[in-house]
Structure formats: structure tokens, C-alpha cells
Amino acid sequence: MPRRPHTKSRYGCDNCRRRRVKCDEQGPPCTNCILRELSGCTYSRVLPQNLIAKARCQNSDPVPAQPGYAQHSNGTSVAPMSSLSLPPTIDELELMHQFSTETYRSLCVSKSETRTWQTLIPRLALKNRFLMDSILALASLHIATIRESPDARAYIDAGLEYHSVSLEPFRTLIDNITPDNCDAAIAQAVVTTAICLALPQLTAGRENTSRIHNMLMVFELLQGVKRILTLSQPWINLELFSQGIFWKDELGGLERDTDTALEQLTMLNEQTTINSNLIHHRVNNDVINHLRYCFMKFSCSPDPAPVLAWLAAVDKEFVDNLHRREPFSLLILAHWGILLKGLDGEQWWWAQNSGNVLVSELMEELRSEDPLWEGCLRWLKDKMSAEDTEPST
Incomplete structure (x- = not known):
């Protein structure tokens, strides 16, 4: 009767060996340690060179978690390889x-x-x-x-x-x-x-x-x-945005037309939602107040911090209203689009022209003959036309 093939891992990590489970020998961390969120995935047994070469090939296959660099006990590192089929010109x-x-x-x-x-x-x-x-x-x-x-x-x-x-x-x-x-x-x-x-x-x-x-x-x-x-x-150890002026007490002043536009937005919220939906009224009011705060921060610190901070701060109810294409929520988003336009330039290349395109799309959806909207829509149009005629820097 033929012998059954060997299925145990001979060079598994210490965690798998202690738990007496089969290790895929692809770490650290191995798949078992990743899935069970176990720390200290170490290898006491040295992996032979022929298996190291095999690990390099196998590590390019998709795995059900996020592998890191494979650091074996002999000091050899196996880099995580993408499973994507990239053009040969890209590395x-x-x-x-x-x-x-x-x-x-x-x-x-x-x-x-x-x-x-x-x-x-x-x-x-x-x-x-x-x-x-x-x-x-x-x-x-x-x-x-x-x-x-x-x-x-x-x-x-x-x-x-x-x-x-x-x-x-x-x-x-x-x-x-x-x-x-x-x-x-x-x-x-x-x-x-x-x-x-x-x-x-x-x-x-x-x-x-x-x-x-x-x-x-x-x-x-x-x-x-x-x-x-x-x-x-x-x-949290990372200090993203925390060292910049955005999180300090300083606030810049607003241009008169911007201040007026945000006041009009607040008044429009009072007139259109306070008697129909108190939850929407509260959510919109909070979102507008924070938008004003971010405009003021941006005036003294023109960088992505106040622009992205508004995106992360809005309530889920506001996001749900955007998904439903609720007009007043789209109008608030268009006002943020003007703030996003402030990032146009080579330094923030990923935001180049984003505000302009976003506001243009929103204006197409926000065509309204309601006279209450006239002041807010006029400010958006004025900001778009004024900045489009300014020379690029």
C-alpha cells in the first residue's frame, strides 16, 4: 500500500507550530496569522534556498489578506508582488x-x-x-x-x-x-x-x-x-494635518461675497426645511457652519487640510441626501466645490480642475426658477466666471 503524501509544513511559523496547524510558510506574516490577527509571526527554522525561490513565485498569487514583506530568519526578504497584469513598460x-x-x-x-x-x-x-x-x-x-x-x-x-x-x-x-x-x-x-x-x-x-x-x-x-x-x-501615531495651521485657533477672514453667500445658504435652509423636516434642517445647518469654518481656515492656510476636513466631517444623513440627489444638499456641495477650486495648481495636481467640473455638473442639476435660490446660484456662477478669467499661476 503506497504511503500517503506528506502534508505537514516543515518550515512553518512558530505560531502555527505551537497551534499545531498547517502553515503556508509565506510569511511573516503567514496567512493564518493574518486571518487571526496574531502578532509575532516568526520563523525559527531556516527556509532552504529552493523553497525561498518557490515562495517568490507563490507570493505573486492573490491571498485573502494583506501580505507584507516576507522576512525569513535567514535575512532574505520576499517582496509582496502585485497580481495585476501591468504593461511591460511599467514597474x-x-x-x-x-x-x-x-x-x-x-x-x-x-x-x-x-x-x-x-x-x-x-x-x-x-x-x-x-x-x-x-x-x-x-x-x-x-x-x-x-x-x-x-x-x-x-x-x-x-x-x-x-x-x-x-x-x-x-x-x-x-x-x-x-x-x-x-x-x-x-x-x-x-x-x-x-x-x-x-x-x-x-x-x-x-x-x-x-x-x-x-x-x-x-x-x-x-x-x-x-x-x-x-x-x-x-x-493613532500618524500626525496628518495635526501640525499645520488648520488645527490651530487662527481663523482667516472671508471675502464679503463669500460671507454673504454662506449667509444666504443658511437663510435658505431656514426657509425651506425648518417647517418640513427638522432632521434635515439640523444636518444642513451643521454642514453649512462647518463649511464656513473651512472657508475661513482656507483663507489663512490654502492647502488640502480644510478642503478634505469638510468631506470627512459631514453627517451620514447628509451623505444619504446626496445619494437621493436632494437639491438643497447638492447646492451645499456646490458651495464646497468653490472651496475645492482653490486647490487648482501644480502642487495639488490631483485636484486640478476638479472643483470646476464638479460645480459645473451640479449647476446642471440645480437649474431652478425658485427666486429663493437666485442669490446662491448667482454667487456660484460669479465665482466660476471670475476664476475662469483669471490668469493661471
């Missing part, structure tokens, strides 16, 4: 080099964040494949903005693929936050927001996706981040 090392030398700058809101985005977050990405895919997506899209066709198209396609595969693990992660992954989740939220703002401009004419649709996806993701910040505040 992950090129994309990582792009992120760590150029792209990271477009996410910094102060000099104090340079080390965070250039060093700490790429290091987090080595342990969290979803974050790696996300920053490679942003880097690929960034290269596309400075390349000519057809090279640019190849980088856009790569960016789309990386972005697509990063989303589902991120959504799963939001419901399973731990001290080990909360920093990666926050970094992922910022990078994903930048990607969602950049994509419609880069894929114009290729994909029939509106800027409003993309913003709704951002809202959904950032609602999960609010939960992260609430549940894991003591665990």
Missing part, C-alpha cells in the same frame, strides 16, 4: 520611486509632514498591500499627467487597476480596525480621496463617470474613517 519600483521622490509632496500640508508621507507611510505600505496598491495607483496617475499619449494611457490604466484592487480590502478593514492597522487606514483614506478627485479628469472621454458619483464614493469611504478616528484615537 512597481518605478512607481514607488515616483511616490517617494515627487508624488508624496502633493499630500503634505506642511513641512512637518514630509517624513510622514515620504518615509513612514511607504513603510506602512510594506505591511499593508491595500495601502501599497493605493500609493502605487496615485504615483501612476501622477506620471500620466506628465507623459504624452500613448504612454500616459498605460499609466492611467495601471492606476485604475491598482485603485480598483485596493478598495475592497479597505472597506473590509474599516470594519476590523486594530492598533496595528489604524494608521494605514487613515493614510489610505487620504490617498484614495486624492485618487477619486484625479480620476475623472484623467479618464475624461473614456469612462462615463460623473464627478458627483466620484464624490459620493469618497463620502462613503470617509464616513468609515470617521468611525476609525472615533474608535482608535488612542492608537
